Amino acid sequence: MRGSVSPPNREEESDLRRGPWTREEDNLLLHYIARHGEGRWNLLAKCAGLKRTGKSCRLRWLNYLKPDVKRGNLSPQEQLLILELHYKWGNRWSKIAQHLPGRTDNEIKNYWRTRVQKQARQLNVESSSKRFLDVVRLFWMPALLQKTNSHDSTTSSIPSSITSPSTSSISPPSQDLINQEQLPNGYNSYEISSSSQSQLILSPDLGKPSEQREIAEAPIRADDNVEGLISSYDQSFDGNYFNNMGSPSYNIDGMDAMPALGVHDCTPSFLCHVDENDIVGHVVEDSFWTTGGLW
DNA sequence: AATGAGACCAACCGCCATTCC
DNA sequence: CGGAATGGCGGTTGGTCTCAT
Numbered sequence: 001m002r003g004s005v006s007p008p009n010r011e012e013e014s015d016l017r018r019g020p021w022t023r024e025e026d027n028l029l030l031h032y033i034a035r036h037g038e039g040r041w042n043l044l045a046k047c048a049g050l051k052r053t054g055k056s057c058r059l060r061w062l063n064y065l066k067p068d069v070k071r072g073n074l075s076p077q078e079q080l081l082i083l084e085l086h087y088k089w090g091n092r093w094s095k096i097a098q099h100l101p102g103r104t105d106n107e108i109k110n111y112w113r114t115r116v117q118k119q120a121r122q123l124n125v126e127s128s129s130k131r132f133l134d135v136v137r138l139f140w141m142p143a144l145l146q147k148t149n150s151h152d153s154t155t156s157s158i159p160s161s162i163t164s165p166s167t168s169s170i171s172p173p174s175q176d177l178i179n180q181e182q183l184p185n186g187y188n189s190y191e192i193s194s195s196s197q198s199q200l201i202l203s204p205d206l207g208k209p210s211e212q213r214e215i216a217e218a219p220i221r222a223d224d225n226v227e228g229l230i231s232s233y234d235q236s237f238d239g240n241y242f243n244n245m246g247s248p249s250y251n252i253d254g255m256d257a258m259p260a261l262g263v264h265d266c267t268p269s270f271l272c273h274v275d276e277n278d279i280v281g282h283v284v285e286d287s288f289w290t291t292g293g294l295w
Numbered sequence: 296a297a298t299g300a301g302a303c304c305a306a307c308c309g310c311c312a313t314t315c316c
Numbered sequence: 317c318g319g320a321a322t323g324g325c326g327g328t329t330g331g332t333c334t335c336a337t
Contacts, residue, residue, distance in 0.1 A: 020305070020331080042322075058323075059306065094325060109326075110304055118302085 017051045021060055025050060029057055030065055063104045070102030074111060076144045082108055083116075083136055083144070 017025075032048035038061060041054030050057060063069065074082070078100055085096040091112075093105035100108065112127075116136075120127035123135065 018307075040322080053307095054322075055308090055324095056306075063305070091326065105325075106305075113327090114303055 015051055016053060018056075021064075025052070026060070026065060029060060033061060033065075059106075063106050068102050069104065074103070074107075078103065079111075080141060080144045082111060083141055086112065086116075087133055087137065 028048050028050055032044060036044070036047075038044070038058075041058045043054070045052050045054050045057045048057075052060075081100060082096060085099055089095055091109075093109045093112075097103055097105040097108050117127045119140070120132050123132065125132040125135070
């Protein structure tokens with residue numbers, strides 16, 4: 001038998017506290033671990049004078065009190081990494097968490113359930129399905145990547161905040177092209193402005209947005225067959241997220257992009273909406289493009 | 296100002312594998 | 317080797333917060 005702590009009897013069990021931790025409990029746990037280290041959680045709980053199960057103490061420590069636990073929103077880089085790793089490993093939250101320093105499996109799981117699955121629901125697609133993975137890979141990840149670029153590059157002319165695309169998508173003639181930039185992986189960004197807003201448009205090298213309008217396709221609706229479009233991307237996928245001229249793509253609003261899929265107009269360019277409030281912190285992984293073949 | 300819906304997240308639960316005696 | 321304790325994991329729940337009406 002490991003250790004000498006017997007399981008709580010009925011009386012002790014009814015005495016156990018549950019629910020949110022108090023500051024005093026946190027202090028007890030912190031001080032005990034500082035002196036004696038972690039592990040042997042049932043014993044620890046008892047010795048520390050906590051009326052909690054060992055499991056509860058362990059969870060509190062790992063998910064909240066441990067000094068290296070990072071707080072705050074997930075950065076675009078971290079989100080990218082989660083999408084990438086989930087694609088590889090599925091719901092192996094702890095394994096995924098190992099690759100995001102300071103993030104807990106619980107946090108990643110919560111992120112997946114609240115953000116990612118929500119998008120899948122809105123698309124009427126199983127979040128574990130190939131189809132949804134394709135959507136994530138082809139539309140969401142590039143949007144996040146763009147957020148990453150716009151946040152990381154101090155010299156970039158890509159605006160840090162880009163407004164939501166209108167449903168008409170492509171700029172009317174009254175809008176001015178205020179900046180054009182060649183981005184890595186063979187696509188261009190166009191920053192355009194009107195009196196009320198600016199938009200960032202990403203596209204393969206097809207010319208200015210106003211010219212691209214010529215080949216715009218009919219709007220895509222929720223019940224349209226997205227699969228065919230996805231497979232057309234797959235066929236031409238060579239490490240970039242954009243195929244050649246003539247293939248349709250979607251409006252997409254960064255993190256909140258997925259609801260837009262299927263309900264906004266379809267255009268031959270790629271519209272990003274970046275909410276700068278989402279951008280916090282940094283993470284290291286820079287391997288995304290270099291591992292493009294994986295996708 | 297009240298309230299209802301939805302989002303978020305900390306905490307719990309149940310199961311399983313491992314460790315220890 | 318068997319049984320009990322423990323740790324770890326993924327799924328779920330419920331409380332709180334935010335925002336729209």
